[in-house]
Amino acid sequence: MKLSKLPFGKEAIVESIADTELSLKLLEMGLLPGETVALENIAPFGDPIAVRVGEYKMCLRLQDADCVMVNVIS
Amino acid sequence: MAQQELTVALVGNPNSGKTSLFNALTGLNYKVSNFPGTTVEKKTGSTKLSAELTAQIIDLPGTYSLYPKSADELVTYELLRNKAETNFPDLVLFIADASNLKRNLLLLTQVADLGVPVILALNMVDIAERKGIYYDIDQLSKQLQIPVVAINARKRTGVTEVKAQLLQTHERNKVKYFSLDFLDQKFLEEISEYTDKKNHYAALQYAINAAQLISTKSKQIRSIFDRFQFDSRAFQEKEILQRYHLIDDAVRIARKQKTGSLAKSITQKVDKIVTHRIWGISIFLGLLFLVFQAIFSWSSIPMEWVEIGFVKSAEWVQTTLPEGVLNDLIVQGVLAGLSGVMVFLPQIIILFAFIAILEDVGYMARVGFIMDRIMRPFGMNGKSIVPLISGMACAVPSIMATRSIENKKEKLITILVTPLMSCSARLPVYTLLIAMLVPAEAKWGPFNLHGIVLMFMYLLGFAAALVSAFVFKFFIKAERKNFFLMELPGYKLPVVQNLLITLYDKGSAFVWGAGKIIVAVSVILWAFASFGPRNNMRAIDEHYAQLMQSDSAILFTTEELATQKSAAKLQASYAGEFGKWIEPVIKPLGFDWKIGIALLTSLAAREVFVGTMSTIYSVGGDVDDLDSIRAKMSSEKDPITGKPIFSIAAVLSLMVFYAFALQCMSTVSVVQTETKSWKWASIQFVYMTALAYLSSLLVFNVLG
Numbered sequence: 001m002k003l004s005k006l007p008f009g010k011e012a013i014v015e016s017i018a019d020t021e022l023s024l025k026l027l028e029m030g031l032l033p034g035e036t037v038a039l040e041n042i043a044p045f046g047d048p049i050a051v052r053v054g055e056y057k058m059c060l061r062l063q064d065a066d067c068v069m070v071n072v073i074s
Numbered sequence: 075m076a077q078q079e080l081t082v083a084l085v086g087n088p089n090s091g092k093t094s095l096f097n098a099l100t101g102l103n104y105k106v107s108n109f110p111g112t113t114v115e116k117k118t119g120s121t122k123l124s125a126e127l128t129a130q131i132i133d134l135p136g137t138y139s140l141y142p143k144s145a146d147e148l149v150t151y152e153l154l155r156n157k158a159e160t161n162f163p164d165l166v167l168f169i170a171d172a173s174n175l176k177r178n179l180l181l182l183t184q185v186a187d188l189g190v191p192v193i194l195a196l197n198m199v200d201i202a203e204r205k206g207i208y209y210d211i212d213q214l215s216k217q218l219q220i221p222v223v224a225i226n227a228r229k230r231t232g233v234t235e236v237k238a239q240l241l242q243t244h245e246r247n248k249v250k251y252f253s254l255d256f257l258d259q260k261f262l263e264e265i266s267e268y269t270d271k272k273n274h275y276a277a278l279q280y281a282i283n284a285a286q287l288i289s290t291k292s293k294q295i296r297s298i299f300d301r302f303q304f305d306s307r308a309f310q311e312k313e314i315l316q317r318y319h320l321i322d323d324a325v326r327i328a329r330k331q332k333t334g335s336l337a338k339s340i341t342q343k344v345d346k347i348v349t350h351r352i353w354g355i356s357i358f359l360g361l362l363f364l365v366f367q368a369i370f371s372w373s374s375i376p377m378e379w380v381e382i383g384f385v386k387s388a389e390w391v392q393t394t395l396p397e398g399v400l401n402d403l404i405v406q407g408v409l410a411g412l413s414g415v416m417v418f419l420p421q422i423i424i425l426f427a428f429i430a431i432l433e434d435v436g437y438m439a440r441v442g443f444i445m446d447r448i449m450r451p452f453g454m455n456g457k458s459i460v461p462l463i464s465g466m467a468c469a470v471p472s473i474m475a476t477r478s479i480e481n482k483k484e485k486l487i488t489i490l491v492t493p494l495m496s497c498s499a500r501l502p503v504y505t506l507l508i509a510m511l512v513p514a515e516a517k518w519g520p521f522n523l524h525g526i527v528l529m530f531m532y533l534l535g536f537a538a539a540l541v542s543a544f545v546f547k548f549f550i551k552a553e554r555k556n557f558f559l560m561e562l563p564g565y566k567l568p569v570v571q572n573l574l575i576t577l578y579d580k581g582s583a584f585v586w587g588a589g590k591i592i593v594a595v596s597v598i599l600w601a602f603a604s605f606g607p608r609n610n611m612r613a614i615d616e617h618y619a620q621l622m623q624s625d626s627a628i629l630f631t632t633e634e635l636a637t638q639k640s641a642a643k644l645q646a647s648y649a650g651e652f653g654k655w656i657e658p659v660i661k662p663l664g665f666d667w668k669i670g671i672a673l674l675t676s677l678a679a680r681e682v683f684v685g686t687m688s689t690i691y692s693v694g695g696d697v698d699d700l701d702s703i704r705a706k707m708s709s710e711k712d713p714i715t716g717k718p719i720f721s722i723a724a725v726l727s728l729m730v731f732y733a734f735a736l737q738c739m740s741t742v743s744v745v746q747t748e749t750k751s752w753k754w755a756s757i758q759f760v761y762m763t764a765l766a767y768l769s770s771l772l773v774f775n776v777l778g
Binding site: 019020021022023024025026027028029030032040041042043044045046047048050054055056057058059060061064 | 138139141143173174175176177180205207307310311314315318341342345346349350351352354355442443444446447448450456554555557558559560561562563564
């Protein structure tokens with residue numbers, strides 16, 4: 001599933017990052033394969049979204065979250 | 075024994091508490107300069123470690139990695155990469171957020187691999203413990219093979235321990251985390267030789283960053299990369315993943331997590347409200363309103379003090395020094411310029427107090443998060459909102475604030491449009507001109523009509539900024555893809571000492587940065603307005619000398635004669651010549667040559683318009699007497715047609731001109747420094763002047 005489609009209240013594990021230009025920056029920010037993520041907030045105008053990555057919260061635009069594939073864990 | 079000095083670089087991620095630690099270590103014992111060739115502030119402070127040893131601490135901008143993405147991050151990278159630099163640190167004091175240790179340590183391992191000894195200051199241990207995360211400090215130190223000190227920078231605990239470690243560590247062994255053994259050794263040696271760096275990681279890291287740029291050096295580096303089939307992107311990816319792998323192992327061993335569910339953090343509860351569809355926007359607008367109130371009403375009292383102070387000192391100089399050119403230069407050139415700078419200091423301090431508190435608390439990151447969607451169609455991002463709002467006080471510090479924007483295109487657009495926001499220097503101009511349009515007591519429903527027109531001018535500036543940004547979006551080439559990745563840090567209580575130090579820094583940056591230029595331009599313009607073609611000036615002197623002798627002299631007081639004489643002199647001066655020379659160009663906008671003089675003198679700062687008008691219309695004595703200037707201006711007639719110069723159309727045209735024109739040399743200068751090119755500073759000056767001219771032309775001709 002795409003990170004942009006992750007519903008509230010579900011945790012997921014990052015599987016892969018598609019966009020090459022973005023991936024290095026995401027990796028540096030700790031969003032790497034195997035890390036746990038969860039959706040925490042959506043901005044008032046529907047975009048961007050705030051995601052818990054490991055131990056902290058970061059925000060990214062939906063178009064960028066589209067490039068991150070995750071697996072939901074129940 | 076002579077004093078020895080140890081150079082320590084303070085390095086860490088953004089939001090790790092770096093500034094708090096710097097303040098705790100050095101107190102007020104610091105100085106601010108700029109990193110060479112940038113407007114990025116360089117703070118260097120000293121702290122005594124022992125009787126013999128003092129540490130010079132350099133505060134470096136927060137960064138996530140040694141592959142820099144923004145102007146701020148580039149500074150950190152530049153200082154750490156070059157061992158030949160005089161500022162190259164003897165050791166690095168690395169500060170990390172314990173509640174988010176893994177991501178913080180990525181940069182630590184990169185810095186250590188450059189071959190500099192590192193000490194880790196583990197900050198916010200209390201916040202981590204609230205999250206249920208406990209670290210065994212000794213174990214962490216053993217795993218990372220470096221000294222670790224637990225601190226709380228905001229509460230200033232652990233500072234003595236950090237100093238004790240600084241005393242010992244500079245003799246310690248260096249560590250190495252990431253091995254380059256998987257690469258071809260011949261390749262590494264060639265890169266090492268080419269970049270003249272013994273440390274292989276430092277050499278390769280420098281080569282990868284340099285290869286991104288366009289230069290002859292990068293061409294050669296790329297050709298070495300090609301020859302050895304080295305893919306720098308794949309390497310970087312591998313590097314980051316391996317480093318995280320190492321960090322994972324170290325952190326897992328040192329960490330003791332309490333079992334059981336973690337309580338929902340306060341940050342998450344607050345964010346639910348702050349980013350809420352309705353509450354979030356209401357809170358943002360409410361805060362904005364509060365900031366406006368503060369800037370325009372609370373600041374009026376201290377602004378008055380500043381004005382009175384300058385009037386008094388001008389009077390003192392005028393009466394104390396002998397009459398003559400020097401007296402005029404000090405009073406009308408230097409003091410007038412200084413007062414033009416200082417009078418805005420209260421507004422700027424108040425604005426930055428708000429911004430600094432909101433930043434320290436963690437709210438500013440949320441503003442970016444909330445506003446990003448709105449700014450995006452205009453080629454900007456959520457981080458652009460802070461410079462734009464600050465632009466309502468003064469464009470100079472606002473343009474400096476754009477350096478946190480990572481994407482070059484978005485940063486450039488923000489810089490280009492920020493001066494369209496109505497800054498406080500436009501306020502006196504608007505106040506005078508609006509008073510000529512509508513009587514002060516006029517109402518529109520329950521609202522004061524004066525205030526409504528003023529608000530309209532602010533909206534006009536904001537709209538112009540958005541439209542211009544939208545247009546620039548199509549003309550500025552993007553170097554890389556736009557993205558908006560930002561940490562939303564946990565909420566914290568503000569620290570008073572941090573706030574005071576920030577205000578002191580911003581205030582002095584404004585006074586010295588903008589002040590230098592405003593005073594210089596003010597002195598030049600004073601010369602233009604005081605001197606003129608010799609024959610004309612002599613004729614005026616003679617005329618008034620005769621007048622004083624003649625019978626008609628009794629019709630005027632000496633003071634009236636003096637103001638009339640200075641008006642005549644200004645009109646005959648080089649500034650007056652300039653006004654007449656430019657008149658054919660500004661005539662279509664409804665401006666005569668007298669307004670032309672004011673347009674010229676406004677180049678020091680826009681509010682000078684009011685002072686120039688009062689000199690031209692020879693309003694003696696108190697410059698702030700707006701009513702009498704207004705009355706004189708209203709009765710001014712065109713000598714040929716006999717119609718009033720300041721018709722409604724002309725006043726509106728003049729207001730629009732002041733809304734859009736870049737009549738501020740300080741802004742031009744700061745844009746030049748920030749973009750490192752005269753190209754963008756000139757483009758900005760030209761487009762804003764063109765916009766002002768065409769809009770005024772439209773307004774005057776449609777209404778006139």
